Amino acid sequence: MEDHLSMTFEEVSKMATGFPGVTEEISYGAPSFRVGKAMLARLREDEVFVLKCDPSERDGLIAAQPDTFFLTDHYAKHPYVLVNLESADPDQMRTLIERAWKMVAPKSFTEPD
Template identity: 45%
Template sequence: MSNLEDGFEVVRAVWQRAKWPGVEEGLSWGTVALKVRGKMLIRLKEPDVAVLLCDSDEKAFLMQTAPDVYFQTDHYSGYPAVLARLSNVDPDELSRLIEKAWKEKASKKMLEDFRR
């Protein structure tokens, strides 16, 4: 594991606890990511910063209520993703956010398997 990936450990820990069906670790834009059905849920952008898919309302809420954790750059303005400082993120909240992104991309079978 590279120094770049060290910050992703909090994401891996959340993923291993949650056990979302079909989620795999892979690469997105050359950095480590969690994906389902080949679609990114969260990826490392740089050390300690991850790109997390979410809708625009949730993104605005997160940035307003926890600006020390969630933010955007001009590049992500208008894009359905928020940047998260992994060293400041609450693991339970991160789990909820990744799960929400997963539910939007998972198959019906994956969702059924998860409910069991």
């Protein structure tokens, strides 16, 4: 991946709300994205995006791209990864948002008829 990539909250918002059933709400005083009551992602301070993520995949993301993906103690026991939007790759983010959506969306949204 190229260095010096960057994304804005508006860009990830457009990606997230492009999936069926995703709504934008306020959670902990910040914009968040949900499918029903299940949280897909939310904005944290300083252009950090909290994204639902399988813990086994999360470890690989953090190891491969520590400037982009990281954890805090608060999220260590939860299925989320923190993303520094200032160094996020748009194509990779679209893929990760889709995977997060599949984790929380009803099967009627994610499986073909």
